[in-house]
Amino acid sequence: MKYTFSQTIRISALFISLLSILFIYSCSKDNNNNSSTPPAVAPVLPGNWMVHYYFDVTDKTSNYAAYTFTFNSNGTFTATKTGAVNNGTWTDLIDSGKRKFILDFDASVTDSNLLELEEDWIVTSSTSTLIELLNKSVVLHFMKK
Numbered sequence: 001m002k003y004t005f006s007q008t009i010r011i012s013a014l015f016i017s018l019l020s021i022l023f024i025y026s027c028s029k030d031n032n033n034n035s036s037t038p039p040a041v042a043p044v045l046p047g048n049w050m051v052h053y054y055f056d057v058t059d060k061t062s063n064y065a066a067y068t069f070t071f072n073s074n075g076t077f078t079a080t081k082t083g084a085v086n087n088g089t090w091t092d093l094i095d096s097g098k099r100k101f102i103l104d105f106d107a108s109v110t111d112s113n114l115l116e117l118e119e120d121w122i123v124t125s126s127t128s129t130l131i132e133l134l135n136k137s138v139v140l141h142f143m144k145k
Contacts, residue, residue: 045128046073052143063113079114099123
């Protein structure tokens with residue numbers, strides 16, 4: 001069967017339209033699909049925590065051995081070392097489909113070790129006693145005291 005130029009254009013347009021619809025449908029997000037939901041993690045529970053592991057190029061866990069981190073249910077926390085109290089806020093949220101834990105120290109905090117923790121951490125795992133965080137290649141684990 002031979003098609004006219006006009007018929008060929010219409011068939012081509014129909015074919016392209018169908019392909020476009022299939023492409024758009026295959027790329028659309030399904031809000032009911034649990035695979036896009038971050039893994040379930042326990043929220044930060046109030047209480048005293050310590051840095052169990054900190055790796056940034058090398059293992060720097062010992063830099064935090066003397067600190068106690070007290071997370072409060074109202075989103076505030078303190079990092080205490082030999083009587084010196086450093087205040088900050090923490091946030092646990094979903095951002096771009098990833099569970100994040102954000103630490104933000106008050107402007108008065110000058111301790112360089114603490115300021116290294118001031119990041120938007122991705123929560124890789126969390127239980128009521130251990131929180132594992134990642135920021136690029138830096139790893140931070142908090143353990144309940």
